Amino acid sequence: MITIISRHYCKEENLEISKALLNTAGLAQSKFKGYISRETLQSHANSLELVTLTTWESIGHQQEWFKSEERQQATAASKTGTFWAKPPEQEFLDILN
Secondary structure (H helix, E strand, O other), X not given: OEEEEEEEEEOHHHHHHXXXXXXXXXXXXXXXXXXXXXXXEEOOXXXXXXXXXXXXXXXXXXXXXXXXXXXXXXXXXXXXXXOEEEEEEEEEEEOOO
């Protein structure tokens, strides 16, 4: 299994819609083969930083989702202009137990 930590940096004026978009993407993702779970967190230190923890059966399953048409549709609204303050940062971690 693998977990991906993604840090999303919101602009203040887009914070609520950013949360909604992440939830929409999470719902679409949950129907994908190999998906296990997802949590969305909001930082106490910086309320404009949203973190998603997504767990998959394998990196291959996650990559299928990442390249899918469903993902492109779920995230299309946030890919225009400068919606986010900066691009998301991702870290891939193997689950050891």
